[in-house]
Amino acid sequence: FxxxxxxxxxxxxxxxxxxxxxxxxxxxxxxxxxxxxxxxxxxxxxxxKDIQGKVNYSSDFRLKGLLIPLIVIFIAPLIHSSLITIFPKVLPEIFLVIGVAASLILALCFGNSRWKTIRLVWKKTGPWRxxxxxxxxxxxxxxxxxxxxxxxxxxxxxxxxxxxxxxxxxxxxxxxxxxxxxxxxxxxxxxxxxxxxxxxxxxxxxxxxxxxxxxxxxxxxxxxxxxxxxxxxxxxxxxxxxxxxxxxxxxxxxxxxxxx
Structure with missing residues (x-):
């Protein structure tokens, strides 16, 4: 699901x-x-539908905690779709890079990640593949x-x-x-x-x-x-x-x- x-x-x-x-x-x-x-x-x-019981959380629900990851996920397609609509004659892959970069920067800022962590993630995931x-x-x-x-x-x-x-x-x-x-x-x-x-x-x-x-x-x-x-x-x-x-x-x- x-x-x-x-x-x-x-x-x-x-x-x-x-x-x-x-x-x-x-x-x-x-x-x-x-x-x-x-x-x-x-x-x-x-x-x-038939799942019963309750889930115990370590802290109370916070709307901010839900919105931040959603913003990080959806900011890239939002920027991409908006820019290709505004500038239809420009290579769309440029706007894709801009959107993904914005999403990555937000993720780094909100997650308080260090460059060492980024290098480890890059090496482990192997995006070049x-x-x-x-x-x-x-x-x-x-x-x-x-x-x-x-x-x-x-x-x-x-x-x-x-x-x-x-x-x-x-x-x-x-x-x-x-x-x-x-x-x-x-x-x-x-x-x-x-x-x-x-x-x-x-x-x-x-x-x-x-x-x-x-x-x-x-x-x-x-x-x-x-x-x-x-x-x-x-x-x-x-x-x-x-x-x-x-x-x-x-x-x-x-x-x-x-x-x-």
Whole structure:
């Protein structure tokens, strides 16, 4: 349930994915909001509604303690979206750097972090690896589009809905990632249906389906680590989430059949 915000957070996996599809990041985010609302409702009904008891906190609730991390998280996309709207002819990546830098500075100020801590975090997280992954995905996408593989796949017989929803969710489940399935599906979709038909609503449907496979994937690090930490069983995890995930995918299939 805590991953729900990742579905619509614009500067996460959605950023690189929409860039590969050459679509407007924030328009796609708007089309993902209905899916966000659906998952919020299903999450409450299947995961939170029957939880009983109280949580003991070490201190009283303070609004400031809630607002500060929210400001740090949302200041980057707010700056990014505002500046690309005000200055549409300027390279948008410049505004992305400005937004992320502002968010990082606020995090350092509010967290009273020292440069030694920053160096340790940098070394431990290895952000350069993410950059290499992004380069690899774009390289794969363009090589695939230029090869004969796109022509061969285009001759295969499967519906657009099955490709986006069915195969998308399966790839999300098998890889435990979001960007990797997108980088696989986009060239297949382009080769079969053309680049002009990949619109923001179509992309949102594909992204939502991939996300549903991703959140229940045992390959997903958060799933495996959480199960290990709480001593839970994978089969119990699947029993808890399989129904809301299937409901979400059935709705996605229905929407695909109606509108695609």
């Amino acid at each position: 805590r991953h729900l915000l990742l579905l619509i957070y614009p500067l996460g996996a959605l950023l690189a994915s929409t860039k590969m599809a050459q679509l407007n990041l924030y328009v796609v985010m708007i089309y993902l909001i209905p899916g966000f609302v659906l998952l919020f409702i299903l999450g409450y009904l299947f995961l939170l 993410f950059s290499l992954i992004i380069i690899g995905m774009f390289l794969f996408l363009n090589i695939f589009k230029a090869s004969d593989a796109s022509r061969i796949i285009a001759e295969a017989t499967f519906s657009k809905t099955f490709l986006l929803v069915g195969i998308g969710s399966i790839l999300g489940f098998l890889t435990g990632r979001v960007q990797v399935p997108v980088s696989i599906l986009l060239p297949i979709y382009y080769s079969k249906y053309g680049t002009n038909t990949m619109t923001c609503p179509v992309f949102a449907l594909m992204y939502f389906s991939i996300f549903m496979g991703y959140v229940i994937s045992p390959v997903h690090p958060c799933v495996s680590v959480s199960l290990e930490f709480f001593g839970a069983q994978l089969k119990d995890f699947f029993k808890l989430l399989i129904i809301p995930v299937l409901i979400s995918l059935v709705i996605a299939l229905m929407l695909g059949q109606i509108f695609l």
